[in-house]
Each structure stands twice: as structure tokens, then as C-alpha cells.
Amino acid sequence: MKEFGYLRPSQVREALALVAADDGARFLGGGTNLVDLMKDGIETPTRLVDVRRLPLDGIREAPDRGLVIGATTTNSDLAAHPEVRRRYPALSQAVLAGASGQLRNMATVGGNLLQRTRCGYFADPSQPCNKRSPGSGCSAITGEHHNHAILGWSDHCVATHPSDMTVALAAYDAVVHYETPDGSHEIPLSGFYLPVGESPQRETVLPPGALITAVTLPAAAAGPRARYRKVRERASYAFANVSxxxxxxxxxxVVRGVRIALGGLASRPWRALVAESALRDAPATADRFGDAADAELSAARPLRDNAYKVTLARNLIVAVLTELAHRAE
Structure with a gap:
């Protein structure tokens, strides 16, 4: 690693000022993604501003009876929280499906939102990667891409978003709250991640120096009939093939309400709005679930070695919805 400064402020405004004063500064949460990238020489911050002492942890009820999740809450605490498990069970399940117990003990909610969309080529400086070196090319398109994107990708990047947590947050219509030197802001998660387009190195709409402070879950999204399922190539510590x-x-x-989000298929959590629209007020049957999945996946553009994801995603959507329909009965 290159030398870097380390500071640990106790107030949000102090943290913002420290990052604003140094173009090379970065916020540090649990460090489970950033520190790895620093070891590989991909990230080279001049200063790390540790946010774990800021008053941004914990989970509390929101005014609308939803939940407010502090940005420095660890993934382990999020998954174990009784109200999350009771009212937003797919979120707890998604967090537990991600990484190892040791990493969940360190990783924070805010950091999870900001982990880099990446593949093996991103961490290999000997290979072209538009995300690491804009304009150099995308090695994965003609190289190893069996677990890459089939939805929403561009010729500039075909990596998939690695987070399990954000897939569940997308299904629950979460809202991201953040601070800048200009004040407090919020944005729905649906608008938080940018399409990959021609600038894959820019992944979110956050302005430089912004600090995520919380995520809120609306009360309208709460309910016990929810599920997160992940298919991966080994039992633990592996990114999703499909989730x-x-x-x-x-x-x-009859389907009166439905929420579906997909992981492992795109550069961001993919809200399956086409499938949801096809299912509202439709019979809750496996055939209709399959038709809705087909409608959503009709936009898929598989690469040479990942067409299996279309079938896998279809089958997983049908299986999860069928399970939930049987619970309703």
C-alpha cells in the first residue's frame, strides 16, 4: 500500500470537512471492500476518514412506522434486529446470504451500498478495464464472463453488482439519506445507482464528498410474506449467479400486491417492474409467474457463456413466488 493519513472524527460535519479539504480522501466504514482494493493498488486514497465513531448507528422506527437504519450499523446487527426479521424478512435473509460472519461483523450498511461493481478484471492491472481505467476496454466481453450481466449492460462494462443487501432494499423501496456540506438530502434507491452506460467508473448519483447517513424502509413495504433466495457456486462467501x-x-x-428485485444480472439491483405489472390482479399460479418472468427477461442480452442465467432467473422467480403463494394459502 501507499502511505495514507488516518483520521477518526466524532461529528458528521467534521467528517465532511475533512474529506472536502482533500481530493484524495475517502470515508472508511468497515473497510471490507475499500481496504482490499487498496491492497491491490486499485484504490490509492491519500487520507482515510473513519466514520465508525459518528452517531450514525442503530435502527429505530420512522415517523411513518417504517424503519430508519443508520449507515454505520453493521450487517450482522441489521440481520439480527427483531423488527427487520419480523417486518422485512427478505432483508435479513439477504444480509445473511452475503459474505462470511466475520465480514458481516465489520461491514456497514453505508459501505455495503457503496461497494464497487466489479469482476476479476477490475482487480487485475495487467488487463484492460473501463471501470478501473476509462477508455481502456472491457476484457470480460470476449474473455471470462460466465457470471456477468445479462440485463442493462453496455459495451463498456458487463460486471454485476455484488451486494445481496441492496437487492432486498430495492424490493422494499428503500430511500438513501446522505449529507453534503450543503445540507441533508435523500434519494430513492431506485435512482441511486447509475446505468452503466459509457461511464462505468461512476456508479452512483452521490456527489463527491457525500456521506451516507441512513437508509429508510417505508411501512407500506412491510409484511411477513417475503423471501430472498440466492443461487451461487459455493455454499458461502460467493457472489450470486442469480438472486x-x-x-x-x-x-x-389473486395477486393483490407484488415486489420483485433481482441480483446477479445487472450492474445494479434490478427491480422487476415488468414482471410486477404482469402479475397484479392475476391468478397466483406457477404458469402466470412463469409468464411474468419471461416478460421481464425478454430484455436479456446474454453473452457467449452466460445464457444459462436466463433460465436460472426464470426458474428462481417462479420458485420463490410459488413458495410465497403457498404460504398465503
């Missing part, structure tokens, strides 16, 4: 976060409300065999 599904879904919630289903069924009355007398």
Missing part, C-alpha cells in the same frame, strides 16, 4: 428478493400479497388466489 431474487420478492414479497407477495395474495387474496383468494
Amino acid at each position: 431474487v428478493a420478492a414479497a407477495l400479497d395474495v387474496e383468494e388466489g
Whole structure:
């Protein structure tokens, strides 16, 4: 690693000022992604501003009876929180499906939102990567890409977003809150991540020096009939080939409400709005679930070696929704 400064402020405004004063400064949460990239020489901050002493941890009820999740809350504490498990079970399941217990004990909610969308070529300086070196090319398109994107990718990058947590947050219509020197701001998670486009190195809409302070979950999204399922190549500590976060409300065999988000398929959590639209007020049957999945995945553009993801995603969507429909009965 290159030498860097380290500071540990106790107030949000102090942290913002420290980063604003140094173009090479970065906020440090649990460090489970940033420190790895520093070891590989991909990230070379001049200063780390540790935010773990800031008053941004904990989970509390929001005015609308949803939940406010502090940005420095660890993933372990998030997954174990009784109200998250009871009211937003897919979120707890998603966090537990991500990484190892040791990493969950360190990783923070804010840091999880900001982990880099990446693949093996991103961490290999000997290979072209537009995300690491804009304009150099994307090695994965013609190289190793069996676990890369089939939705929303561009010729500039085909990596998939690695987070399990954000897939569930997308299904629950989460809102991200952040601070800048100009004040407090918020943005729905649906607008937080940028399409990959021609600038894959820029992944979110956050302005430089912004600090995530919390994530809120609306009360309207709460409910016990929700599920997160992840298919991966080994039992633990592996990114998803495909994952599904879904919630289903069924009355007398008819879908009255549905939320579906997909992971492992795109550069950002993919909200399956086409499938949701096809299912509202439709019979809650496996055939209709399959038709809705087909409609969503009709936009897929598989690469040479990852067309299997289309079938896998379809089957996983049908399986999760069928399970939830049976629970409703």
C-alpha cells in the first residue's frame, strides 16, 4: 500500500470537512471492500476518514412506522434486529446470504451500498478495464464472463453488482439519506445507482464528498410474506449467479400486491417492474409467474457463456413466488 493519513472524527460535519479539504480522501466504514482494493493498488486514497465513531448507528422506527437504519450499523446487527426479521424478512435473509460472519461483523450498511461493481478484471492491472481505467476496454466481453450481466449492460462494462443487501432494499423501496456540506438530502434507491452506460467508473448519483447517513424502509413495504433466495457456486462467501428478493400479497388466489428485485444480472439491483405489472390482479399460479418472468427477461442480452442465467432467473422467480403463494394459502 501507499502511505495514507488516518483520521477518526466524532461529528458528521467534521467528517465532511475533512474529506472536502482533500481530493484524495475517502470515508472508511468497515473497510471490507475499500481496504482490499487498496491492497491491490486499485484504490490509492491519500487520507482515510473513519466514520465508525459518528452517531450514525442503530435502527429505530420512522415517523411513518417504517424503519430508519443508520449507515454505520453493521450487517450482522441489521440481520439480527427483531423488527427487520419480523417486518422485512427478505432483508435479513439477504444480509445473511452475503459474505462470511466475520465480514458481516465489520461491514456497514453505508459501505455495503457503496461497494464497487466489479469482476476479476477490475482487480487485475495487467488487463484492460473501463471501470478501473476509462477508455481502456472491457476484457470480460470476449474473455471470462460466465457470471456477468445479462440485463442493462453496455459495451463498456458487463460486471454485476455484488451486494445481496441492496437487492432486498430495492424490493422494499428503500430511500438513501446522505449529507453534503450543503445540507441533508435523500434519494430513492431506485435512482441511486447509475446505468452503466459509457461511464462505468461512476456508479452512483452521490456527489463527491457525500456521506451516507441512513437508509429508510417505508411501512407500506412491510409484511411477513417475503423471501430472498440466492443461487451461487459455493455454499458461502460467493457472489450470486442469480438472486431474487420478492414479497407477495395474495387474496383468494389473486395477486393483490407484488415486489420483485433481482441480483446477479445487472450492474445494479434490478427491480422487476415488468414482471410486477404482469402479475397484479392475476391468478397466483406457477404458469402466470412463469409468464411474468419471461416478460421481464425478454430484455436479456446474454453473452457467449452466460445464457444459462436466463433460465436460472426464470426458474428462481417462479420458485420463490410459488413458495410465497403457498404460504398465503
